[in-house]
Amino acid sequence: MEASLSLSFFSLLCIFIVSFSLSSNFILQVRGDDPYRFFTWVITYGDIYPLGVKQQGILINGQFPGPQIEAVTNDNLIINVFNNLTDPFLITWDGLQQRKSSWQDGVYGTTCPIPPGGNFTYVMQAKDQIGSYFYFPSLAFHKAAGCFGGIRVLSRPMIPVPFPPPSGDFTILAGDWFKANHTDLQAMLDSGADLPFPDGLLINGQGQNGNTFTVDQELHIWNLTASGPRPNPQGSYHYGLVNTTRTIRLANSQATINGKLRYAVNSISFIPADTPLKLADFYNIPGVFTLGSMPDNPTFGDAYLQTSVMAANMREYVEIIFENRENAVQSWHIDGYSFFVVGMDGGQWTPASRQGYNLRDTVARSTVQVYPQSWSAIYMALDNVGMWNIRSENWARQYLGQQFYLRVYSPANSWRDENPIPRNALLCGRASGRRTRPLSL
The missing domain is CATH 2.60.40.420 (Cupredoxins -  blue copper proteins)
Structure with a gap:
């Protein structure tokens, strides 16, 4: 009897929904995509x-x-x-x-x-x-x-977000x-x-306009605590329990190669190949780059030209030390990732420098500065498969070789880890004339 009543109620509910949709031209659309x-x-x-x-x-x-x-x-x-x-x-x-x-x-x-x-x-x-x-x-x-x-x-x-809405927001x-x-x-x-x-x-695209300003000499002090972008969802993160699987030291340098000014990373000054590295990797085109040509440690030898690519595996957790033995501030950016700046100091980095790392409340960033004759250390989880550019944000240095690519690889070769090549991907160099993927995929 109880089952019969439940079935009757369900049937009436279905009739009501169908009747409502037919009588009112009601259309229910459910979209799972983000905007x-x-x-x-x-x-x-x-x-x-x-x-x-x-x-x-x-x-x-x-x-x-x-x-x-x-x-x-x-x-x-x-x-x-x-x-x-x-x-x-x-x-x-x-x-x-x-x-x-x-x-x-x-x-x-x-x-x-x-x-x-x-x-x-x-x-x-x-x-x-x-x-x-x-x-x-x-x-x-x-x-x-x-x-x-x-x-x-x-x-x-x-x-x-854990703070009141700002009274103004400016870029x-x-x-x-x-x-x-x-x-x-x-x-x-x-x-x-x-x-x-x-x-x-x-x-914001405007330079000095020549005006002169008079400022009040009275001193006002504001205490301001600022943080960068945070992970979403947010919470408390303690990095001291994470074991790094690899340490990479990157030393920038100025060099003269073939009589011309160049900049280098671990003595390698990057030169672009005739084919994008990602396409060469995808199509298995030989002779474009050598995987592993960027070493994990500085050599401090004479600089040379090469299309440098560092090999890495998905889900490694790496420590990267940026070493600056020059007299100018360096600014480093890593595409595809945010990382945690755990330490920076003057002088030369040594394993003992880890004792001063901030493993409690560091901020996630994608760019880090390195002061003259100093070092900066980051922790980074390699959770994003792809070919990623690591470069100086000083564009003259980047243009003259202070960059390389990090190839993060997953043996699963699954769409779960990396999206397929876009159907509209532009093809050039040695990849010209090849196909991207069928329209049905």
Whole structure:
């Protein structure tokens, strides 16, 4: 009797739902995807006057700097880029981790350039990220001509943040600037010369306007505690219980190779290959790079040119020491990852330096500074398969060789670990004429 009543109630409920949907034209749509945000960017040359003199800049939809990308954690970003320049072009997304998809990273080691008159659609996700990041052109010396902008990824409304809403939220893009054209700056570096001192400082694309300000000499002190982007979901993390499986020491240096200025990492000055490394790896194209050509430790020998790639395995937990024996501050960035800065100090790093590590409340970052004659140490979990660029954020040093690629490999060869090659992937170099994947996949 009880089963019969339950069945009758279920039948009435089904009839009610069908009747309601037919009588009211009610359509119920259930979507499991995260939201999509679509952008169309047209890249052109245009006149800009950031320091009061006319320059040729690179614009996005006629804007300098470019538009800010506003997103929420896990949003899908679909950015269709049309290259109306006379040069090949790429954009990289500094700080976005491109989870499982180094195909979208926008550096030459992973992606073929967008040819003049062509277009490419970046398809990426701000997966489990909150914070402020930025984008910029990654080929040649385009970065010195503009086409940069901010990326702001907000927390989802259902996940509260542990502080009141701010009274204001501003993006500040600050950097040095030259009055010379970016092609002239590139020619200086190609000739073996160093760049001159920058002509000015830009804040959000604007330089000094010549005004004089009078400030009150009364001293006010504010105590401010600031933290960077945090993991999502958030919580307490104690890193002292994590055992690192590998220690990597990276020493930057200035060198002269073939009579020209170069910069190196562990005595290797990086030179681009004729084919993106990610494509060469995917298609098993020989002769493009040698896996393991970047050593784990400095050699302090004479610098030489090579397309350097370091081998690593998925789920390793590595300690990386950045050693700076030069007299200029270094800034290092790692694509595809955030890492924990556990220590920094002057002098030379030794294993005993670990005793001073902060393993309690360090902050997750994607860029770290190393002071002159000093070192900085990071911990990083290799949980993102792909070909990832490790580089100096000083673009002249990056252009002249202070970079390499970290190839993080999973033997499973599964879509669980890495997305398949995009159907719209651009093919160039020795990968030209090959197929990406069937449309059915």
